[in-house]
Amino acid sequence: MCIDTLTHMAADFLFQVFPNSGLPIYRQLIDQVRHHVASGRVKPGDFLPSVRQVALELEVNHMTVSKAYSLLERDGVVELVRGQGMRVAPRTAASENGSIRERQEKLMPLLRQVAAEAYQLNLSTAQVKSLIDRVLKELDQS
Amino acid sequence: MNAFPREYALEFSAVSKLYGERAVLDRLDLAIPSGSVVGLLGKNGAGKTTLLRCALGLAKPQHGTVTILGEPAWTLSASAKQYLGYVPQTPQLYPWMRVAHLLDYTGSFYRRWNGALVRQLAADWRLPLNQRAGTLSVGEAQKLTLVMALGHEPDLLILDEPVASLDPSARREFLKVVLEIAAGGNRTVLFSTHITSDLERVADRVAILQNGRISFFGELGELKDQIKRLRLVSVNTFPERFDMPGILTQRIQGKQALVTTRLVTPEMLDRLEADWHATVEVEDLNLEEIFLELHDE
Numbered sequence: 001m002c003i004d005t006l007t008h009m010a011a012d013f014l015f016q017v018f019p020n021s022g023l024p025i026y027r028q029l030i031d032q033v034r035h036h037v038a039s040g041r042v043k044p045g046d047f048l049p050s051v052r053q054v055a056l057e058l059e060v061n062h063m064t065v066s067k068a069y070s071l072l073e074r075d076g077v078v079e080l081v082r083g084q085g086m087r088v089a090p091r092t093a094a095s096e097n098g099s100i101r102e103r104q105e106k107l108m109p110l111l112r113q114v115a116a117e118a119y120q121l122n123l124s125t126a127q128v129k130s131l132i133d134r135v136l137k138e139l140d141q142s
Numbered sequence: 143m144n145a146f147p148r149e150y151a152l153e154f155s156a157v158s159k160l161y162g163e164r165a166v167l168d169r170l171d172l173a174i175p176s177g178s179v180v181g182l183l184g185k186n187g188a189g190k191t192t193l194l195r196c197a198l199g200l201a202k203p204q205h206g207t208v209t210i211l212g213e214p215a216w217t218l219s220a221s222a223k224q225y226l227g228y229v230p231q232t233p234q235l236y237p238w239m240r241v242a243h244l245l246d247y248t249g250s251f252y253r254r255w256n257g258a259l260v261r262q263l264a265a266d267w268r269l270p271l272n273q274r275a276g277t278l279s280v281g282e283a284q285k286l287t288l289v290m291a292l293g294h295e296p297d298l299l300i301l302d303e304p305v306a307s308l309d310p311s312a313r314r315e316f317l318k319v320v321l322e323i324a325a326g327g328n329r330t331v332l333f334s335t336h337i338t339s340d341l342e343r344v345a346d347r348v349a350i351l352q353n354g355r356i357s358f359f360g361e362l363g364e365l366k367d368q369i370k371r372l373r374l375v376s377v378n379t380f381p382e383r384f385d386m387p388g389i390l391t392q393r394i395q396g397k398q399a400l401v402t403t404r405l406v407t408p409e410m411l412d413r414l415e416a417d418w419h420a421t422v423e424v425e426d427l428n429l430e431e432i433f434l435e436l437h438d439e
Contacts, residue, residue, distance in 0.1 A: 019342035022426025024363030052325060059318060061179055062325045063346035067363065109408065116421040120375070 015049075017058050025060055029068035037077060037088055038139060048078060048086040148212055151176045151298045151330035152197055157206035158354075159192055166192045167203065168354030174332060174347075176297075179324045181345035181362075182334040183429075185437060188351045190334040191231060194302050197332070198228055211298060224253055227296030231303045233287040237276025241269055241286060245293070252294035260293045267315065280307040288316065292323075299323065301333035305340060317344050338429040348429070350436060357436065362429065369432050370406045374399040376420035386410070391438045402427070402435045 017028050036042040048054075051069060055062035069086050072078045078086040118128045152174040159167040166189040174180050184190045195201040196208050199215040208215035213222050235244065245264065249255035264271060267285045270278070278286065284307050291299065305313045317340055323329050324344070335341055341348060341362075348365060350358040358365060369390070374380070380394050388405030399420075403410075411422050427435065 020339050020428050020430070022366060022428045022431070024366040025342070026363045055321065055325060059314070059321060060343050061321065061346045062327075063178075064363070067361075113423070116423070120421065 015054055015058055017060060019060065025064045026068040026071070029054075029065060030072055033068075033072055034077060042088055044088050044090045046088045047081075047084065048088070050085050148176055150174060150209075151178075151211060152332065153207075153209040154193075154196075155207045155209075157196060157203045157208055159189075159196055159201060159203040165354050167196065169206065170351075170355050172349060172356050172359060174330060174349075176330050177327055178347050179320065179331040179345050180333070180347045180349055181341035182332060182349050182351060183336065183338065183341060183433060184334070184351035186336070189354060190351055191302055193351060194300055194332070194334060197300060198226070224294065225297040227291035227294065227299040229284075229287050229291045229299075229301045229304055231306070233283040235275040235278075235283060235286065237274065239275050240272055241275060241278070242271040244275055244286070245290065248290045249293055255294050257293075259295070260289055263289045263292065263319070267312070281309060281312055284308060285312065285316075288319075292319070296329070298330045298332070301331070303335060304333055305335065305337060313340065320344050338433060342429050350433070352436065365432060366426065366429070368406070369402065369404050369427055369435065371425040371427055371431075371435075372399075372401045372403065372406075372411075372414070373423040373425060374401065374414065374418065374420045376418045378419055380418060380420075390435050 015029060015032055017025050019025060021028065023031075033042070033048065042048075048069070049057075051062055051065045054060075054065045058065075069078065073080055073086065076089055079089045081087050114128070150173045152172075154170050154172040157167050157170045158165055170193070172193075182190055182193065192201060196203050197210055197215060199208075199210070199218045202216055210218065211222050211225055213219060218226075239247065241264070245260055249257065249260070267289070269282065269286055269289065275283065275286065284304070288301075288304065291301075305316055308316060320331055320333070321344060324331060324346075333345075345362060347360060348358070348362050349356050376397050376399075379396055380399050382394065384392055384394075384399070384401060386403070388403045390402045390404055391400075392402070393400045406424065411424070414420060414422050
């Protein structure tokens with residue numbers, strides 16, 4: 001019964017992994033969950049498919065899936081519900097991850113990379129800003 | 143044996159194995175935690191088979207100790223062998239025996255032989271039960287050996303290049319079986335391979351055998367997190383060599399450089415940027431690329 005519900009609630013959650021990628025499989029899984037949560041495709045209260053299910057479906061080691069899930073739990077993206085599995089946490093949990101400043105600081109390495117790349121490509125500050133605006137808008141709409 | 147869970151299923155401590163003057167294993171240390179699936183990676187002739195044979199007590203190292211399922215490998219008891227499964231690189235089968243007979247015969251040596259599992263696997267893998275072992279194709283013989291090694295549901299399964307002669311679809315089926323074994327959580331699997339893509343899927347840990355020692359042992363994700371390729375571009379000319387800890391390979395050409403390192407820290411990147419007025423791009427590497435970088439000497 002329980003498993004049926006899980007399958008049902010997680011029905012449109014499809015992971016995709018590329019084992020040959022340089023990005024570790026557990027990070028690929030984390031990124032996908034975060035992306036789905038951010039885009040609203042997965043809502044707070046939704047359950048993720050079980051570790052076993054994901055491992056079998058993707059044909060990857062269950063420890064890899066389990067590692068991704070526990071890191072998502074540590075970061076407050078999902079929460080463990082005993083006997084039921086991993087549930088997407090309410091959005092407020094994310095803000096418990098530190099002050100705005102601390103969270104901004106986490107974004108800095110990525111932004112530095114963007115800035116360096118933009119410099120190489122000869123893009124102006126305004127041009128880069130407009131791109132960031134566009135990406136954020138896309139997220140809001142979906 | 144499951145009643146006494148031990149931390150490590152297999153332990154090598156300062157193990158040296160010499161063939162004549164040549165040390166194939168050179169004071170090698172390795173401890174494989176129970177319940178893990180470990181892929182053993184190494185070039186041809188790196189000593190993977192020797193390592194596995196020492197683990198099983200089929201070869202005797204000159205120095206050091208090998209402990210398998212809590213016992214010294216060289217004097218392994220018959221009862222410990224009941225919990226071990228081994229698939230050698232070249233299947234060893236009695237050619238005159240029919241497949242079904244061979245499976246029954248193997249089962250008779252084990253106290254906990256799972257006949258239902260064996261029949262299931264034989265059917266899944268379409269093993270020709272009435273054919274004589276000598277007439278099987280290489281792939282069929284390998285599958286048969288594998289079924290024989292899985293029948294007693296071993297606590298520790300050791301596989302030497304298990305997929306080398308399987309076609310891609312049989313390889314995927316085989317990997318699935320290993321994953322199912324792993325999902326149980328209390329079985330340990332150690333397999334050698336040089337097919338890195340299989341290892342990336344199935345293994346939760348990787349051991350890299352190089353120059354007679356284990357040059358890396360840990361989670362696959364950890365390895366990928368550690369080893370990165372840095373692409374540096376500067377307005378100035380770079381020196382001939384960078385002198386920093388952790389560098390594996392470096393190719394420097396004027397104002398551009400490609401550096402592979404095993405110790406990437408934000409501080410290191412900051413320093414590179416500041417010291418050389420450079421922009422640094424960090425590239426992820428897959429296991430095959432990492433393997434090549436580690437062996438680029």
